[in-house]
Amino acid sequence: MSTDNTTDASTETESKCGASEAQSASETESKAETETDTASKCGASKASSSTETTPDTSDDSASKCGASSSSSSSSSSSSSSCGASSSSDSSDEEEEVGSTVDDFDAEPGQLIAVGLGPGQPEGMTARARSALLDAEHIVGYTTYVDLLPDEITDGADDIYDTPMCGEVSRTEEAIDRALAGNDVAIIGSGDPNVYALAGLALEIIESKGATATMLDFDVVPGVPAAQSCAARVGAPLVNDTVSISLSDHLTDMPTIESRLHAAAKEGFTITIYNPWSRKRRDNYEKCCEILLEHRDPETPVGVVHAAGREDEQVEIVELGELPELGESDLVDMTTTLLVGNEDTYVWDDRMVTPRGYETKYDY
Numbered sequence: 001m002s003t004d005n006t007t008d009a010s011t012e013t014e015s016k017c018g019a020s021e022a023q024s025a026s027e028t029e030s031k032a033e034t035e036t037d038t039a040s041k042c043g044a045s046k047a048s049s050s051t052e053t054t055p056d057t058s059d060d061s062a063s064k065c066g067a068s069s070s071s072s073s074s075s076s077s078s079s080s081s082c083g084a085s086s087s088s089d090s091s092d093e094e095e096e097v098g099s100t101v102d103d104f105d106a107e108p109g110q111l112i113a114v115g116l117g118p119g120q121p122e123g124m125t126a127r128a129r130s131a132l133l134d135a136e137h138i139v140g141y142t143t144y145v146d147l148l149p150d151e152i153t154d155g156a157d158d159i160y161d162t163p164m165c166g167e168v169s170r171t172e173e174a175i176d177r178a179l180a181g182n183d184v185a186i187i188g189s190g191d192p193n194v195y196a197l198a199g200l201a202l203e204i205i206e207s208k209g210a211t212a213t214m215l216d217f218d219v220v221p222g223v224p225a226a227q228s229c230a231a232r233v234g235a236p237l238v239n240d241t242v243s244i245s246l247s248d249h250l251t252d253m254p255t256i257e258s259r260l261h262a263a264a265k266e267g268f269t270i271t272i273y274n275p276w277s278r279k280r281r282d283n284y285e286k287c288c289e290i291l292l293e294h295r296d297p298e299t300p301v302g303v304v305h306a307a308g309r310e311d312e313q314v315e316i317v318e319l320g321e322l323p324e325l326g327e328s329d330l331v332d333m334t335t336t337l338l339v340g341n342e343d344t345y346v347w348d349d350r351m352v353t354p355r356g357y358e359t360k361y362d363y
C-alpha cells in the first residue's frame with residue numbers, strides 16, 4: 001500500500017478531528033496562515049506531524065492514497081484528517097496506523113460500517129438510510145459519497161471523502177473521529193462484508209488498543225453487487241455459488257488462479273468482482289482462460305456494468321465471447337460478471353440456474 005501526506009489543493013486545511021497538541025512545524029505554520037479554518041473537531045490528545053502544506057495537483061496518482069494524518073478530502077464539505085494518526089514524509093511509505101486509544105480524551109462516539117447497495121438511493125435499505133441520517137460524520141470514497149442523496153449529505157455535520165485507494169487511512173480517519181466522540185458512518189458500495197471495510201475497521205480498532213464494544217461498532221448490510229447484478233439478468237446464482245475478485249492488490253495472482261480453477265471445476269456459479277483495470281488486464285485474460293478450461297464456451301455469462309446507476313449496461317453473453325469483451329466499455333472496474341454453471345441456460349433473455357426442483361417435482 002502506498003501512502004502520502006499530500007493535501008488536495010482544493011480543500012481547506014481545517015482539521016475537524018484535530019490533534020490537540022504537538023503538530024509539526026510545517027503544519028503549525030500552515031495553520032497559522034489559515035487561522036479561522038483550523039478548529040479541532042476531533043480532539044485526539046496528541047501529536048500529529050502531518051505535512052498538510054503539500055498540495056496534490058495530480059488527478060489519479062498513487063499520491064492520493066494518503067495517510068489519514070494529512071490527506072484531505074476532495075469534497076468542499078470535508079476537511080483534513082483527524083490528526084491523531086501517524087504521518088510519514090515519503091509518499092512511498094506504507095500507510096501506518098498512528099494514534100492509539102490513549103491519545104483520545106473524549107467519551108467515544110459510535111462507528112458503523114454502512115453498505116449503500118448498488119448505488120441509487122432506492123437500492124439502499126431503510127436501515128442504511130436511517131443510520132446515515134443519524135450519523136454526525138460520514139467517511140467514504142468520493143464516488144460513494146457522491147451517490148448519497150442530498151437529505152443525507154445535508155444532514156451530516158461533516159463529510160470526509162477521499163479518492164480511490166487510501167482505504168487504510170480513510171478507515172483510520174473514521175475510527176479516530178469516533179474515538180474523539182463523534183458518531184461516524186464509514187460507507188461503501190454493496191455490503192460492508194464483501195471486499196469492503198468492515199474487517200479492516202475491526203483490525204484497526206484492535207491495533208489502536210480500542211475495542212469494538214467501546215465504539216459500539218456495528219455493520220449495516222447492503223445489497224452486494226453479486227445480488228444486484230444477478231437480479232438484472234434473471235436468476236443466475238440460485239444454486240451453490242462463490243465470489244472471486246480479480247484484484248491482485250491484496251491477494252496474489254497464483255491464489256486467485258487456484259481459486260478460479262477450484263470453483264470452475266466444482267460447478268459453482270461464479271461472481272467475478274473487480275474484473276478489469278488498466279493496470280492488470282492480464283488477470284482478466286487469465287480468468288477467461290481458466291474458466292474456458294473447465295466450462296463449455298456456450299456457458300451463459302451475465303455482464304453487468306454499473307448496476308442501478310445512470311450508466312448501467314447489461315448483457316448476457318457466452319463464455320467464449322468473454323475474452324474479446326475485455327476490450328469493450330462494458331467491462332471495467334464497475335462491472336460484475338456472473339458465470340453460469342453447467343446447468344445454467346438462457347430463456348427469454350434471462351439466465352436461469354436451476355435449483356434442482358425439477359428433479360423432485362412436476363411442473
Ligand SMILES: C[S@@+](CC[C@H](N)C(=O)[O-])C[C@H]1O[C@@H](n2cnc3c(N)ncnc32)[C@H](O)[C@@H]1O
Nearest residue numbers: 190191194224225273274306307333334335336
Ligand atoms: C471493492 S468491490 C466492492 C464490493 C461491494 N462491497 C459489494 O458488496 O458489492 C468493487 C467491485 O464491486 C463490483 N461492483 C460494485 N458496484 C457495482 C455496480 N453498481 N454494478 C456492477 N458491479 C459493481 C465491481 O465488480 C467492482 O469492481
